[in-house]
Amino acid sequence: MNWTINMFYFFGLLAVISALGVLFTRNVLYATFFLILSFFSVASIYVLGNASFIGVTQLLIYVGGILILMIFGLMLTTKLSGKVLVTESHNKRMGVILGVVFFSVLSFIIFSANFEVLNKSVEMPKKMIEVIGVDLMSKYLIPFEIAAILLLIALIGAAVISEKRKEIKE
Amino acid sequence: MITVQHFLVIGISLFSIGLSIVVIKKNAILVLLGVELMLNGANVNLIGFSINDPQIQGQIFALFVIVVAAAEAAVALAVVVRMYQYYATSNVDEPNELKG
Secondary structure (H helix, E strand, O other): OHHHHHHHHHHHHHHHHHHHHHHHOOEHHHHHHHHHHHHHHHHHHHHHOOOHHHHHHHHHHHHHHHHHHHHHHHHHOOOOOOOOOEOOEOOHHHHHHHHHHHHHHHHHHHHHOOOHHHHOOOOOOOOHHHHHHHHHHOOOHHHHHHHHHHHHHHHHHHHHHOOOOOOOOO | OOOHHHHHHHHHHHHHHHHHHHHHEOEHHHHHHHHHHHHHHHHHHHHHHOOOOOOOHHHHHHHHHHHHHHHHHHHHHHHHHHHHHHHOOOEOOOOOOOOO
């Protein structure tokens, strides 16, 4: 049990530190790679939280799909001239204040709330993946189908929006 | 033993950092990365609340959040690419006209 909690602290710290790396680095490509590291650690946190299927989904969709898409988007929207891709920042003070205030208010609420009922350990199903599969096909069938339609609409919409048109500004 | 509070603290840290990234960065792609980070923070919360739930409703909700995040990322990237074609910049504060 001790081993599990140590792994949890390690991956939690790694996730938060690499997220801070995204915030502090000015190089855009480094920011993307920091985010990959952060998402890997979040996937391990899911696995430690008894949600291995969500962890694998996180790896497949976020790390394998969305972030690769982001890197492609980055390559398509910068003038490649051999320079290092850096981003500027604005509203620095406002952003930091907003983040710190949000964090402190929420952590105050979390540490003053009583989670005793939620922390009582109960008998969990042995085959988690079986429960997820059966529930997706019975209890959550309508949200599942709506998600499928949403993905189709997003696919068509993305293709329509990004197609080349004539009236490009000089 | 891992408790719910552990997950919640990591979730709110990721969420606040994502919020700061959205406000601070100028590049549209980095703003998108901040939004993804915020969605991940919310997902960590959902997983944390379902660690002692035999019906694992939180995990299934997290699955749908991931699906919506994927759709959102695709559409938003298409918008950014289109914006770059039209205005030749990917900074969010430079386009200042709706229809030219």
